Amino acid sequence: MNLIIIFMCLIIFLISYRYEKNIYNPTSFFSLMWLIIVFLASLRLYDLYEASSLTYLIILIGTFSFLFGSFMTQFFKIKHVKYYAGHTTNGNRTSILNGEPIGLYSVRICAIIVFLIYIPYFVEAIQMISSGLTMQEIKANATSSEFRVSGLNAILYTYIAQPLRFILIPIAILNLTIDKRKDYLLLILTFCIIIFHFVSTGSKISLFYLAVQLVLVIFMFKRKKNLLNRKMKIGIRIISILIVVIVYYYLSQKDKGAGISLYTYISGAIPHLSIKLESFLSHPTYTYGMTSFQGLVRPFINILPSLGLTAGPPELFSTSEQITEYIESTSYIGNGLAYNAFVTMFYYFFVDGHLLGVIIGSLFYGIFCGNAYIKTAINPTRRSIVLYLMIIQLLLTSMVRFQFSNIVYALSFLYYWILLYRLRLYK
Known part of the structure; x- marks a missing residue:
């Protein structure tokens, strides 16, 4: 069979x-x-x-x-x-993408909110690492109430920060590769959110999504002239190498080996x-x-x-x-x-x-x-590309589960439909 x-x-x-x-x-x-x-x-x-x-x-x-x-x-x-x-x-x-994106200010506000919500979790994880815990132990304790921030911030983390993270990643990638005017605050905030998530949960998934979506966008628009300048290409290579090194090091720390x-x-x-x-x-x-x-x-x-x-x-x-x-x-x-x-x-x-x-x-x-x-x-369009990159995230993890069973993935698509499709806060 x-x-x-x-x-x-x-x-x-x-x-x-x-x-x-x-x-x-x-x-x-x-x-x-x-x-x-x-x-x-x-x-x-x-x-x-x-x-x-x-x-x-x-x-x-x-x-x-x-x-x-x-x-x-x-x-x-x-x-x-x-x-x-x-x-x-x-x-x-690619003619429809030649203009500057509309609504990056709204996206930037969302990124700031997500960044602020992640800070207590990142600080807690740093304290756990300082006390001698490994990334594997942090990952094992990521869902434990004993180690998690509670109260309002826990609700905001589950229902706001995590779903919006999946939308911010493809938008930041488009800004990095397609948009002529780079929103460096958005790029820095999104990269920090990805690192915060990795450190606070031990999950490599955001790093994985970042690398795959970056490669996909480059392939999708490889025929567009001057898509990336020399400095940008060097930066992308450095980011890709860092992601590979981090993931390999993380896997090698397991008892089974990489x-x-x-x-x-x-x-x-x-x-x-x-x-x-x-x-x-x-x-x-x-x-x-x-x-x-x-x-x-x-x-x-x-x-x-x-x-x-x-x-x-x-x-x-x-x-x-x-x-x-x-x-x-x-x-x-x-x-x-x-x-x-x-x-x-x-x-x-x-x-x-x-x-x-x-x-x-x-x-x-x-x-x-x-x-x-x-x-x-x-x-x-920027909205259609963001949606398709989010769908690629689902297909990449099809050997894990049907991701609409997961509240974070499900809400990310719901927020996409509300914020980007209905309210058109970004295009």
């Missing part, structure tokens, strides 16, 4: 790459990514456990449904071309998915979309007590919460290889509706990603 997935992803990647002439469209990107993940898992290095046939069947159905949805959206983009032809002044792909850590990060989700599936199917309780979109529902559930509604959350939400809590529990995916959390996005679709849930969830997710790509490819 794993060979079928590898062969399918390879064929679809080659077709999509030939059709789009780039690797960052969702079909090429997703197929190549899952080709690598399944291939590495199939090698079963470091005594990695073998996944069940059902696991590979779910991955096969999920990847094919996603790729079908995204590729069909891209394939029928001719109607989008005709639509945008009547709404643009010329055929220059090689095993990187390998299990990429491929460990497949045997872990197999383990969690076996447990779920022993007492299956399907949640009909609640688990996949728990991140959008949770904010409303959390404010019920403040409204005087103390009856507790709905049973369906409680069930989905138990499912996600179990995902976070540690299992062994190999000889001495402890693992948790990473179960792929397909697990969330499965617990919501069995194989039909995998088909429907993956298909519509592919259509959503394909449509966002088309708008960026044909008529690039």
